[in-house]
Amino acid sequence: MSIEFFTRLPLHGETQFLPGDPRNRGDWHAGGASTGAVSGFAVGDHFTYIDYLGQIARAAEINGFGGALMVNAPSGEEPWTVCSLLARETRTLKFVTAFQPYHYTPWVAVQQAATYQRASGNRLVWNIINGGSDALQRQVGDLAEHDERYARATEFMDVVKGYWHSEHFHYDGRFYKAECGGLRGPQKKAELPLICTAGSSIAAREFAAKHADFYLMRAEHPDEIAALIADIRQRALTFGRSDIRFGLSIDVIARETEALALAEAKRFFDEGVARGAAKAKAAHEGLRTARKLSYEEDYRPEHDERAFDDFFIYPNVWSGFSHIGIPPGLALVGSYANVVARIREYNALGIDLFFLAGYPHLEEAYRLGEHVLPHFRGERQALSRPVQATAQLRATGA
Numbered sequence: 001m002s003i004e005f006f007t008r009l010p011l012h013g014e015t016q017f018l019p020g021d022p023r024n025r026g027d028w029h030a031g032g033a034s035t036g037a038v039s040g041f042a043v044g045d046h047f048t049y050i051d052y053l054g055q056i057a058r059a060a061e062i063n064g065f066g067g068a069l070m071v072n073a074p075s076g077e078e079p080w081t082v083c084s085l086l087a088r089e090t091r092t093l094k095f096v097t098a099f100q101p102y103h104y105t106p107w108v109a110v111q112q113a114a115t116y117q118r119a120s121g122n123r124l125v126w127n128i129i130n131g132g133s134d135a136l137q138r139q140v141g142d143l144a145e146h147d148e149r150y151a152r153a154t155e156f157m158d159v160v161k162g163y164w165h166s167e168h169f170h171y172d173g174r175f176y177k178a179e180c181g182g183l184r185g186p187q188k189k190a191e192l193p194l195i196c197t198a199g200s201s202i203a204a205r206e207f208a209a210k211h212a213d214f215y216l217m218r219a220e221h222p223d224e225i226a227a228l229i230a231d232i233r234q235r236a237l238t239f240g241r242s243d244i245r246f247g248l249s250i251d252v253i254a255r256e257t258e259a260l261a262l263a264e265a266k267r268f269f270d271e272g273v274a275r276g277a278a279k280a281k282a283a284h285e286g287l288r289t290a291r292k293l294s295y296e297e298d299y300r301p302e303h304d305e306r307a308f309d310d311f312f313i314y315p316n317v318w319s320g321f322s323h324i325g326i327p328p329g330l331a332l333v334g335s336y337a338n339v340v341a342r343i344r345e346y347n348a349l350g351i352d353l354f355f356l357a358g359y360p361h362l363e364e365a366y367r368l369g370e371h372v373l374p375h376f377r378g379e380r381q382a383l384s385r386p387v388q389a390t391a392q393l394r395a396t397g398a
């Protein structure tokens with residue numbers, strides 16, 4: 001089984017979560033005195049958050065990551081803009097850019113992507129998302145209900161694939177229409193971005209089964225992941241697809257020894273508990289419509305008494321980050337050897353794309369590149385669209 005590693009760029013200034021770290025990397029910081037970089041563009045103040053993201057992107061590339069995941073949320077930087085800014089600062093790194101069909105018309109997405117692909121050497125990967133919270137959707141003006149959003153996304157991707165592979169594409173759907181449009185000239189040579197998606201509702205699974213090259217998951221207990229993979233594979237078969245692949249997002253606290261890794265994780269945990277992070281996180285839970293993951297529980301005050309060790313749901317798989325509100329929620333915590341062993345376990349379940357990140361992202365990109373990724377040399381395989389999917393896409397444009 002092949003394996004590939006991407007990292008995650010912190011588009012929400014996630015280094016704010018670092019316990020006791022007063023540094024200000026750009027202008028995202030938790031408060032207190034600024035250490036200098038505030039994006040004011042005044043003399044002597046030239047370090048902006050995009051410079052910090054650029055440093056991480058370059059560190060990821062130097063250290064052997066194949067790409068970087070960029071989450072899209074109203075409270076963070078906009079990923080497509082970020083990857084456009086960083087494409088020319090990197091040479092090989094792929095950018096997994098999340099957006100919602102609601103944000104674009106199919107044509108705008110197609111034309112923008114074709115231009116980006118031609119400029120970057122086909123380094124764009126799409127993560128098509130549809131919103132995990134009705135309340136947040138309404139904040140940005142999207143009044144469509146949950147399943148309606150997926151119906152719209154399904155048509156959106158039908159049209160995108162049609163425009164991409166035919167110069168005279170027609171479509172007459174519920175949400176979109178097209179009359180004789182499509183990429184022409186040099187833009188036709190660009191590759192359609194690889195398609196990722198996530199979400200565990202039935203509507204999300206069906207959308208993935210029809211349109212995704214990669215189905216992405218937040219890490220859970222290996223048994224849950226195995227069940228999800230089996231279900232998505234089954235659904236994809238009903239669309240004549242046997243080659244859908246799987247990605248897993250998980251943070252990493254890896255150190256020379258188990259004890260050092262545990263001490264580092266405990267530093268986050270103790271600080272999070274001390275500042276009441278579990279209760280603060282619970283206050284936002286009402287906004288969410290997405291499924292509770294298997295290890296998540298509704299907050300109760302007695303949870304504040306739970307010990308650090310209670311959050312191991314499997315050897316080296318720790319949900320303490322979720323408890324103190326740090327996404328994606330689970331982290332691999334352990335010695336380099338044990339972290340490598342757990343990655344191999346998830347790989348054997350069918351995960352061949354891992355999104356690994358640590359705090360702070362820049363320094364941990366070097367650590368992962370030096371101590372974890374080299375164990376997989378020889379097994380790595382650059383991301384590409386499977387042969388069957390390519391044939392089906394050609395048929396779309398016929």
Ligand SMILES: Cc1cc2nc3c(=O)[nH]c(=O)nc-3n(C[C@H](O)[C@H](O)[C@H](O)COP(=O)(O)O)c2cc1C
Pocket residue numbers: 070071072073098127128129130131132197198199200201203204216217218248249289290291
């Ligand atoms: C790896 C990964 C990345 C994700 N990135 C985003 C994102 O950038 N923005 C977002 O709103 N949701 C993101 N999600 C959440 C899902 O796209 C989805 O909205 C959520 O799981 C709820 O979907 P559901 O209600 O259909 O189950 C991500 C999920 C995963 C597993």
